[in-house]
Amino acid sequence: MYQTDPPRSPKDVLPTMYDLPSEDPQEPGLPDQFHLLQPRLLDETFRPPNYPSDEIFVASDLNLYYDPRHPLWHKRPDWFAVLGVSRLYEQRDLRLSYVVWQEGVYPFIVVELLSPGTEKEDLGQTLRDIKQPPGKWEVYEQILRVPYYAVFDRYKYELRVFKLDGGRYAEITLSESRFWIPELELGLGVWHGRYQDVEQPWLRWYDWTGCWVLTSTEQERQRAEQEKQRAEQEKQRAERLIAQLRSLGVEPDVD
Template sequence: MYDLPSEDPEEERLPDQYHGYQPDILDDTFKPSNYDFDEILTATDLHIYYNLNHTNWYKRPDWFAVVGVSRLYEGFDLRMSYVLWQELVSPFVIVELLSPSTENEDLGRTVQQPGKPPTKWQVYEQILRVPYYIIFSRYTNELQPFHLVGGHYEPMTPHEEGLYPVPELGLSFGLWQGTYKGVNRIWLRWFTQSGEMIPTPEEENAAAQQEAAAAQQEAATAQQEAAAAQQEAAAAQQEAATAQERARLAEERAERLAAKLRELNIDLDDLG
């Protein structure tokens, strides 16, 4: 894997392919059980403006989700940014995808400089007060989730299944090895609170196709069984007809023998 530097050292690095795919699977599987679809906003690389006194200060998470707001801005349009003093609802969960250039900032190892915006950690923990902050490294597959407890982030502990619960949303999250959009790797995705995998549209389509194929197979088997039953019934009818014919022939033969004996003046009763 390679990543060449820009000819302009001051140029802001743009997201790579992974930074498109990983947020997409988070989008596809983020389905809180207690919120309607139109009350959920998920976004990738969208600026969050958080200080009315410094309107040019922002943070741009790799992925975040807000619940209890309109999915569309003012109910009809896509957002160009997320302005906290207009929306009045902070993100409920933020995901940062760790990279060498952002590691220290993502993990709260940097310090705010005089006259400069607060650090990412400060904004998420102390200003936005985001309940869940999740950091994932594609390079080491290390997952570092934090939960806001008493105004400070505390590392989360997974359940036995390796999943981290988010009971407020009826969800959990964790790592999954599998294929998404044709790429097999370890992905961060959402699960139900009980640990069941929430399917992506691709997975739902595959499951529907499997169900349709199984239903077709069942129908074909039922047709084969019906045809076999019809064949058995036809064979039984044929056997019954054959038996009736044999009985008729036996009866005719008996009548001929009886007639012949009468011609010979032999009484059948005497034969008994």
């Protein structure tokens, strides 16, 4: 492609998400139940307090196009987040894919859920065939330069976090399977609890107090419990007042 003077917008000369495939039915490793539920929990609890909700885009199992020289090359992260972009493409459409040369903003964090078929590629332990596209590790580390890369082993329930340092990923030593990300004012950790009626360790976000960020369902349950407690306290207060009045010889009108 020849450069023009003045330069033309990527939207004019490069494919957009409307032009690129949004799915590949031949791709192996279609999501199982864990790969459907775990990203959903990450979605529900990812609420960085220093970013407005309309400037956060999160996605799971969505085509991520990363190289304008090879516009069909893509990866499908199990979960990723981009900061500073609208949830909708050009403020109007749900995304069919995420095309970095059109968006102009790269993912801030990527999470991969390890499985036997993808573990070596996820951890950068495979040798690249120069005739094939680069692996996930190379794309995230060297092409997109994603600041944080997390992998979660669904069988060992082990979290590993890598931070970009000097152009390479350096693994972070974790304390209690938790990692605080100051740029987000959020932390990522392993929580043992019940989600969608399944009791097991899950990956989720926590806040600066160390408390897990609540899902909308948990918030509703918490509000209902608080309302129940307030009603019970009001009932007890009323009963005490009635008892005091009766001790003074006054029969209260309880109607």
